[in-house]
Structure formats: structure tokens, C-alpha cells
Amino acid sequence: MEKKISLIIPTCGKRMALIKKSLMRIKELNPKPSEIIIVDNSSKSEQKIFYSDLSNKLHLPIKVFFEKRKGSTYARNLGIKMASYNNLFFIDDDCIVNKNWLKEGIKELKKNHLVMGISKNIPRYSFFSLIENLQTRFFMNLGIVNKKKGLTIFFDSKNFAVKKSFIFKYKLYFNNQFSRFSIFEDIDYGLRSILKTKKLIKISKKMVVYHFGRDNLFSHLKREFNKGEAFSFFLNYRLPQILNLFNKNPKIKFYLFKIFLFDNKFKKMISYSIKKINKNIIIILIFFLLIDFFINLIGFYYFLLKNKINSFIINLSNKR
Numbered sequence: 001m002e003k004k005i006s007l008i009i010p011t012c013g014k015r016m017a018l019i020k021k022s023l024m025r026i027k028e029l030n031p032k033p034s035e036i037i038i039v040d041n042s043s044k045s046e047q048k049i050f051y052s053d054l055s056n057k058l059h060l061p062i063k064v065f066f067e068k069r070k071g072s073t074y075a076r077n078l079g080i081k082m083a084s085y086n087n088l089f090f091i092d093d094d095c096i097v098n099k100n101w102l103k104e105g106i107k108e109l110k111k112n113h114l115v116m117g118i119s120k121n122i123p124r125y126s127f128f129s130l131i132e133n134l135q136t137r138f139f140m141n142l143g144i145v146n147k148k149k150g151l152t153i154f155f156d157s158k159n160f161a162v163k164k165s166f167i168f169k170y171k172l173y174f175n176n177q178f179s180r181f182s183i184f185e186d187i188d189y190g191l192r193s194i195l196k197t198k199k200l201i202k203i204s205k206k207m208v209v210y211h212f213g214r215d216n217l218f219s220h221l222k223r224e225f226n227k228g229e230a231f232s233f234f235l236n237y238r239l240p241q242i243l244n245l246f247n248k249n250p251k252i253k254f255y256l257f258k259i260f261l262f263d264n265k266f267k268k269m270i271s272y273s274i275k276k277i278n279k280n281i282i283i284i285l286i287f288f289l290l291i292d293f294f295i296n297l298i299g300f301y302y303f304l305l306k307n308k309i310n311s312f313i314i315n316l317s318n319k320r
Contacts, residue, residue: 003031003087003106004034004084004085004086004087005031005033005034005035005085005087005088005089005102005106006033006034006035006037006079006083006084006085006087006088006089006164007026007033007035007036007037007089007090007091008037008039008076008079008080008083008088008089008090009022009036009037009038009039009079009090009091009092009093010038010039010041010072010075010076010079010092010093011038011039011040011041011075011093012040012041012042012069013040013041013042013047014042015093015094016047016050018093018094018212019038019093020054021096022091022093022094022095022096022097023036023054023058023060023062024058025096025097026058026060026097027058027059027060028099029097029099029101029102029103030103031102031103031106032060032102033060033061033089033102034061034084034085035061035062035063035083035084035085036060036061036062036063037063037065037079037082037083038051038062038063038064038065039064039065039066039067039075039076039078039079040064040065040066040067041066041067041068041069041070041071041075042066042069047064047066048064048066051064063082065078065079065082070176070179071176071179071180071182072092072157072174072179072182072185073174073175073176073178073179073185074176074179076090076157076174077173077174077176080164080167080173083164085164086163086164086165087106087109087161087163087164088161088162088163088164088167089101089102089105089160089161090157090158090159090160090161090162091158091159091209092157092158092211094211094212095119095158095159095209095210095211095212096122096209096210097159097207097208097209097210098206098207098208098209098210100206101117101207101208101209104204104206104207105117105161105204105207106161108161108202108204108207109161109162109163111202112202113162113163113166113197114160114161114162114163114166114193114201114202115160115161115162115201115202115203115204115207116152116155116156116159116160116190116201116202116203116204116207117159117160117161117203117204117205117206117207117208117209118159118203118204118205118207118208118209119136119156119158119159119208119209119210119211120208120209120210120211121136121210121211121212122210122211122212131220131289131292132220135289135292144203146200149202150202150203150204150205151200151201151202151203152190152200152201152203153190153191153194153200153201154187154190154201155186155187155189155190155191155193155201156186157174157185157186157189158186158209158211159207159208159209161207170192170193170196170197172189172192172193172196174189175188175189175192177233177237178230178233178234181226181227181229181230181233182226183223183226183227183230184227184230184231184233184234187234188234188237188238191238191241191242191245194245195241195245220292221291221292221295224292224295224296224299225295225296225298225299225302226299227296227299228295228296228297228298228299228300228301228302228303229299229300229302229303230299231296231299231300232299232300232301232303232304233303236304236307
């Protein structure tokens, strides 16, 4: 089996400090990627100099492609097209991989065409990181359908490996319609993978990335609003396929319902947090989780209303 690896990282110019940290960890891996494809949504000359200096300093085979600001879906798709090798690994620019990340990923790709790792948030300000850890943990636990085999229906694009031949066979590029939200494109990608292959997504607990969480209130709430919008668009776009998947796989539907109400791991985590954290902080945390849910709803209904208004204007203009 070919062991050469293309690592693809989407980024933009203002995040140079983050990607430098990420690449410094990549340098320590064994094996190392055969090429590192960075797709930068900018075209400033200082970025070109930065990557050239970084490549020489770290002795890494970095290839950089610049494009106008479009979004991570476009960046990942361009990275796929430009990759030289069949084994494709993906992380975000604000992620740091664990020591055996590539080694474990290659093992899994021998048996699976698509493998997802797990992510853990690194706190800048621990409060917002704690919120995101709770959300991520609950969301990902909710999607696990077979714990023994490590199979899930949810997908996270911050940390995964896939064969290029698999992408070509099933035409599984990222859906650029999600670029306007900067979120949920991975859930859509995972669903399309399941629908086309009739197989669930493999999780590797040994492929770990440490992700820098949202570091302030504004960026956190903006993300939650975008999440609501993206979820609204996702349901509008994919609901018939989701219902069809559940109807053909009643065990998945039952498991989702069961784990949503009786997820022991999530309950244990909440219980542990309550014991270890000051009660006042717990109250504030719950308050913010409720605010997040409210912001999600605003984003969800804002997207629906905007679509209805646009449809009304189009119909009105057609009548004239």
C-alpha cells in the first residue's frame, strides 16, 4: 500500500501564528507527510514570504496555493485537486495533532476509506472552551451508533483522513453552498458519504487533535448564530435523505433517541464538572448554554424568514 501522504490545511493570512504552531508539531511526527498543501484565502506578498521562510526553517515540504476569500469548503476542495498522493489527511489551521496522528491514521486507512479522529479544545479563556467541550462531547456522543466498532453518523472535518480514490469514485467533494456559514459542511459531507457507500463513518480514538476554542464572547455567539443558520439550511437541503436513512435503519433512530435521554458518559462528565467547578460557575455555564440555544434558534428562523422573503420577491418580479 502506498504510504505517501498529502496533508491539507485550509487557512487565511491573518492566522499565521496559529498555523505556525500547527506546523511545528507536524515536524515532530513520524512518519511525516510527503507534502503539506496549505490553501490560503489571501494573496498578499508577506504571506508568500512567511510560508517560504517557514518551509526552510522547519524543513517541511510545504506547497501553498492562494485564492480569494471563499471559505474552507473551497479551500479543502482545491487541496484535494492539488494533492499528489492517494492518502489525504486534513486538519484546520487552529489544530495541533498528537504524536502518532499520521501513524494511526495510516493504519485505519488500510481498512477504511474514510476515518475521523477526535478533537479536544485547548482553552484560551477556559470558560468558552468549557462550553464548546460540552457541546462537542454531547454532539459527537449522540452520533456514535456502534461503540465497540467505533462507528458514527456524524462527521468532523477538523481531523480526518480519506483516500483520494474514494473521493473520485463517489464524487465526495465538500459542498460549497455551506461556505457562507463556515459550519455544518462536515455534517453534510458525512451524511453524503453514508448515503452513497451505505457504510457508517469510522472513528479512531488514537487520532487526536487539540483545537483552539473560541476566545471571546463575540466570536462565540457569532459561531452559534451561524450554526443555527447552517442547521436550517441543512435540514431544508437534506431532510428527505435523513428521513430515508432513518426509515431504512430504525436502529439508528432508536439509538439516537436513547442516547439523547440516557447518555451515561455525558451525565458522568456533567456530574464530574459539577463536583470540580464552583457552583456559581456552573450556573453561569448553564445560562450561557441556554443563550447559545436561543442564538441557534434566532439563526435558524432568520434563515427561513430570509428565504421566504427572497422567494416572495422573486415570485413578485416574475408576475410583473
